[in-house]
Amino acid sequence: MSLRLRRILVLISVILFILAWGPVLFYTLGYRFSFADKSIRTTGGLFINTTPVRTTVYIDEAEKVTSFITGDIFVQNLKPGSHTIIVEKEGFYSWKKNLMIEPHAVEEAHIVLVPEEPTSTVIKEGLFFDIYGSPSGRYLIPIESRPQERMRLSVFDTQTKTFLEPTPHTDPSLLSFSSQDSPSLTWYNGDTFALLELADNWLLLTPNLNNTFALTSFYKKSKLSDALPQKPDDVIPHPSYNNAYFILSGTSLYIWHASTETLQPLLETIAGIAVYNDRLLSLDAAHGTLYTSTLSAGDAKIISTSSISLPGPSRIYETETAHIAHAKEDVWLLPKNQGNPEHIAHDIPRSQVRTNGSNLVWWRDNEIWIRWTLPEEDLPYFQDEFESRLYKGQKPIKQVFYYPEEHYIIFTGGAVITILEMDGRSGNHNIATLYEGIDPRIFVPQNKKVIYGTDNGMLFEIGLE
Template sequence: MTKRTRLIILLICFVLFFTITPWIVLYSLGYKIDFKNGCIIATGGIYIRTEPSGTEVTIDSKIDKKTSFFSNSVFVQNLTPELHNIIIKKPEYFNYYKNIIVKENEVTKIENITLFKNSISFNKIMGNIDYSKTSIDDKYIFAVITNNKISTLSILDLSNLQLKNETIWPIKNGEILEAKWSDDSSKILLITKNNYYIFEPFLEKQKIILLPFSNTFKEVMFNPQNSNEIFAIRNNNLEYLNLLNLIKTPTIASKIIIKEILTYKIENNNIIYLAFDGNLNKSDISGKNTEIITSFPILTDKNSSHKIFVNNFGIFILKNKDLLLLNSRTKAFDFFLADVNELKLSPDNQNIFFITNDNEVLLNHSNYEYIQGQPQITQKILLNKFYEKISDCFWINNNYLILKADDKIKISEIDNRQNINIIDLPNKFMFEGKLYPIENFQMYFNSQNKQIYILTNKNLIYSDRLLP
């Protein structure tokens, strides 16, 4: 090899080194060439975490990644800062589609993806059910079963789907219109047209106690901390009754502990109540040691309905369908949202959903801000506006909702970036080899076993487990 040849090779290597090295350095620092626009741009990345494991992740129909038993997440970097299409698949599961924007020098995270089986089935537990109610601890279902004109109060153990006990319900007591479990799931308040009863199903000998309450009483409820204490409003006065005293003296009457109230809520062994004068007050459980919470009253009238909600967001009052929120700074109630049918707090207390106008699902995060003393209503997230009427809605976990939309069961994510994933579950159940429609139903999601329980056409059915 001549000296000239060696010099040419050296020059070529020198040129290649100083030509390629800058691009390698730029690439390692998160930059790439945008040939379309003829410039250098900073790139971004996407971090995806899914449940269950073993999913296939595709980005822009080009990049394929898989999660595994050891890691249910994938990370893709050096992506152009623009909108990217993500598809997540697993056999026998609904596909997940998401359009996500990647920004320069940032990692966009999608950490709470759950895939749901596309073949969830429903099975029948029992028939001839007139009414059902799940216990607070999600361990039992109270059911009123009618056979041959005889009503039976039954307790279904959800751990084995077996009837735990049965008690005959006298026809003379009237039809059970509603049932409320105590917070310790030891007693059930039974409401008929004219009377109130306490049913104690777990005693060695089941007991039904007639309360000295007529149909003039309203908002009858247990003390969450003591199921032997019953509270109710009559003639705009809050009355108290101790069940142990009633058992000893059946003729005992309830006593007035707070006068002139519209509604109340028992929270942490205190009574929070809205008085006739429009002020929100708090007392101890006996109705004493009262303090006024609000600095300004709200407008009230006897013909309006009122309900108090206390959660991580603060204190709400639902007046008819207008939702008011107590401003922690001014101690006055501010208008928060209109046409509200229902609201529920997420399991981690960080999000709350609202059902409005019968067909809208809105979401709000607990980190809302006040501007000039007013809550930022514009920060509400409209997850979806359905054509169907929404009558039941539950949190599956902190990131997904399950709802009843007319005669459909839908699951929706709460991640509202670009598109929102919504799936429909089957609307039929199998029994003795035949398919039956799920229609005119009431639905309840059990947070313990992650199953749906549905009362449809007097049949009580349950689903497969929804979460992995």
Template structure:
């Protein structure tokens, strides 16, 4: 017996040490690979999904809920062996999200914008929107300007979608809303007036309408011109109450809509295109193709030169300036669809040039709200340009671009989704949503199918609704997100 006791003691010591070491190895993320006969340092994945309550499968094996680590509304799954894995995220009543990914030792692969779309979305018609062509949102919640056409009569109604009331503020026979969506009905900064563009016999006219009194006047009549197309790009001046900016013969003017009989003020000459950011007005000079900036309330000051590259201008073509701020802007030539970008990252000693990022066919652009991404697109292709470094996975470097999608059919109504990691678009009668995460495949999902050709998609995040205008039908809307989710479609 005395001989056995030491043996048993050392046996238990060996068992204890081997068990403890195995537990410690497991705790620190090591797994034993029986094929190779060695311990392997594992990796993990982190997933933040909408909806939040989901099932996750790795390589076809469902991960039990008790093994899903929940931290900051994200799911963490550890202990994954290095190598390629197929990840699937599912939920009852939703489409499946899947992506193939490569797990690396000691690292976490992160998916922060996993979106599952409901297989059936409920939509509702918006009252008082019959015969709508387009809708234009006010800065006030629930208020829309609805452009309608019926029996050769063009009307604009102010619709309150919360109280379900409507008020016609403008009607005019034998005119229509311009097909060119670059010129839209525009609310004044105080929401008391509307700028309404119309066409008649291919001629453009603009009306200023007081919503409360329904008083209106023609911009063309007030500036004493009857020449076709002489007035261009009227816009409300954000820095001057009742102020309206417009171009005539390459001259930029400001008029007082409260006293339209007053002589308009000349702001700048030789203007090919203009736009504004805050109280600063930016313009493309028509005689040298250079972009300048000046303070809107002090037009006599010397303008600041923005671009250093001279753009060869086409006389018979229009140019569109789209701005985010003083460091980020785009210029698009209308005839060819060529697109230039100015992106000042404050890191270069030399001035930032205006560089060409698309040679032709670009139909539109949109900056993300944080100014870090630029969405630009043609009739069949969608691209994203990264204006600043993006350090969350998938990591993207500044001044790089990705092709997000290419379709054989014409895609329209291309806009950012509210998380700026997805893009909304329509093809015929279907609204689609596509992720910009380029790892493996991109998930493209059908959001909703409507009863006709889709004319417009309008997100109103403050209302939590997504609005649709469909040819020959009333305006409809669907819930944009569920209360507990980021985008619980």
């Protein structure tokens, strides 16, 4: 075969390849030929995932159905521009949003449909008016009202569906406290034990596997009250030593060894701490800088170069890219890359802030705000700015919880429990009512799709699936 013939065959092969695969490449790049006006147009796509599955999706009134296994649907050949998307399923509130389709790109939406009549169960009737719980939702701590302006706590095991009995060694007087108290409950080691802060005391609550729970006074009626005349501002268990605790009193940091009843001085001029398995974060009260060190306060290193204003004891949280300092009612963001601190919010009590490691949610009066702490490239698909207002209503917001494993929140305001999506594209956050009563209070576990609540004396649960 001559060289000229080989060249002709190669050229023919290239032409045939282009003719065969050109349209395929043309199609995969999002180009379409319009037979109506005989022109080439660019297109985009839309990916939707819904919970529950097998929902009906309308894209500008064109009907589609999501998968009955995964709840997914992928739609191609959409004209660039705004499209009205509606998702429906019988027995659920519909979801509606205008989404902008860009050429050569796929827009997405992960949608949770809310049941119009969610399954609810009364656990017990009584005088319940508030509720707390462990992270997994294994244990609930409902609060009942009692005569003489007293409150009484109990412990309910959601796994065995039983109320736990206090151990014989539990002082009955610890089970009730003044209605003027605003209790704060923090769990450690999962659902192992919790520290309950009252106005003048700290209590240690430990559920047991034999359907009992122990409640002991950590501060009052202990040697710690002899060593510290004022109730500690913060108490955090030591991760390496059994029965040992970091104690922050004023600006002094100690380790309290409960077994030997000894108080070990550790640091001075400390505004707040965060404790991890292998390190201690401490916020300097004099200069407002953040340090990391060993658990014994050795090998200290500065991790924030700019100071912040600290009007009192602070609580420290850690996210993927930053530390959050909540000093009384002021919230600061301290970047881990030693960037400048950012004053996020003011007049926000500790009880009105939540964080899940990727964002910070706070509420005040009738508004709910969110500040994402992820790098810009890792923001959710629907988010194009770090901070935004999620909601503004007519009634004061009482509580806010993250919806488990989804970009939604659940909140109470007035007589209503509401679910709200974080996705605010096109200026619209889909919102739905889960419950309407008198004065509901709720607790939502981290990874369990259920709401536990109290209202009108009842203790109840609402299923989210």
